[in-house]
Amino acid sequence: MIQSREERIKLLQVVAGELYRTGGYGMRITAMQEVLGKSFTEQQRSDLEAYVRDFIACSFMVRNEDSYRFSHRSLLEYLAASLLALEIKHDAPHLLREVQLTHAVSNWLVDIYRAQDAAQWFTTLWQWIESTKRQPEASAQFLGGNAVSLLLALGAPLAGRDFSYAYLKGGQLADANCQGAIFDHCTLCDVDLMNAVLADACFTSSQFYSGDLTDAQIEGTNFHSCRFEGVIWYSARVGALRLSGSELKLYIKKQEMFAGSIVTEVWFTRPRGGGGGRSGIRYAFA
Structure with a gap:
């Protein structure tokens, strides 16, 4: 079964990121299996349903009819923000390219930035704006807009x-x-x-x-x-x-x-x- 705290947090971030991407609040267990299966080891995927149910039992998710959701919306937003913070840290924009940044998630990102004193964020965000120049919409998507939004929120x-x-x-x-x-x-x-x-x-x-x-x-x-x-x-x-x-x-x-x-x-x-x-x-x- 899933043991470490770090592993559970990582999986929670994956679920929160998918809900943030789709704009949803809850997720059926079959969809969760599909989303989390990509992050599981080969051994875990061999008994996928059991691992997902173990994950849910020890997470901050509650059942709502035929789906599971985070107990508080703010928790979903914080976990999504922590995933976006990793995208900035590793200069690997995925959700920040695909999805428009919300005010709530932006506020969490500002808090994360202050807690980590992540000065390199500014360099990365400016580089992302530069990367959208002369690029078609299909390539740039929300990357430049999200970057400039966050720069403003951070006081640049x-x-x-x-x-x-x-x-x-x-x-x-x-x-x-x-x-x-x-x-x-x-x-x-x-x-x-x-x-x-x-x-x-x-x-x-x-x-x-x-x-x-x-x-x-x-x-x-x-x-x-x-x-x-x-x-x-x-x-x-x-x-x-x-x-x-x-x-x-x-x-x-x-x-x-x-x-x-x-x-x-x-x-x-x-x-x-x-x-x-x-x-x-x-x-x-x-």
């Missing part, structure tokens, strides 16, 4: 950083200070930028899909040649934008994207290399 400065060409799907950047940051040619899908400081940031030729810029500070920001789809701008503080070639022109003309926003003036500028400066077209909304 983002202002002035160069994210050019990165794939930042699902990034949680609410309240982030990204002043002067460079997001040229980035893909920002489902990125939360609520109340973020984006003053003087550059998003040239970037693609925004289903992002949230509610209450964001967007002053002097360069959106030249950007593509926008399903972006929320409610109550954004907007002023002196550079938008030449941007699809946002169409939204501005309809005054749909800035409902409830504080808009001082929006200028359409000439593309880079075309002489610079303002084109003289100004929109000032009351």
Whole structure:
């Protein structure tokens, strides 16, 4: 049977990781056998059902009808976070590539980082963002977005950083200070930028899909040649934008994207290399 505490914790992490990946809370014993069987020895797999039942009997899992679940949701989240911490430690992102980081698991990761004083995490997370540059969605998935979310949660400065060409799907950047940051040619899908400081940031030729810029500070920001789809701008503080070639022109003309926003003036500028400066077209909304 399963003896060591370390072995049981490892198996609990495997189960928690699978539930985190699927978004589930409970798991049937047949599914658990399949998941845990990959972590068992050949001898253990020869009597798989008995080993799994022994594991359940000595774990923090309780039965709920025909499935087993962790006694507390927070335990599942902590175990999932401890598994993700190992991915960062060993520079081997699997779940962090496949699944968007939740706030609860992110908070546990911050606690684990502080307890371990794992300074190398910063280097690894920045390298992961670099690895998504010019990569297709199928390859990058949530890796870049999760990395930047966790960097923000850990207190890393983002202002002035160069994210050019990165794939930042699902990034949680609410309240982030990204002043002067460079997001040229980035893909920002489902990125939360609520109340973020984006003053003087550059998003040239970037693609925004289903992002949230509610209450964001967007002053002097360069959106030249950007593509926008399903972006929320409610109550954004907007002023002196550079938008030449941007699809946002169409939204501005309809005054749909800035409902409830504080808009001082929006200028359409000439593309880079075309002489610079303002084109003289100004929109000032009351």
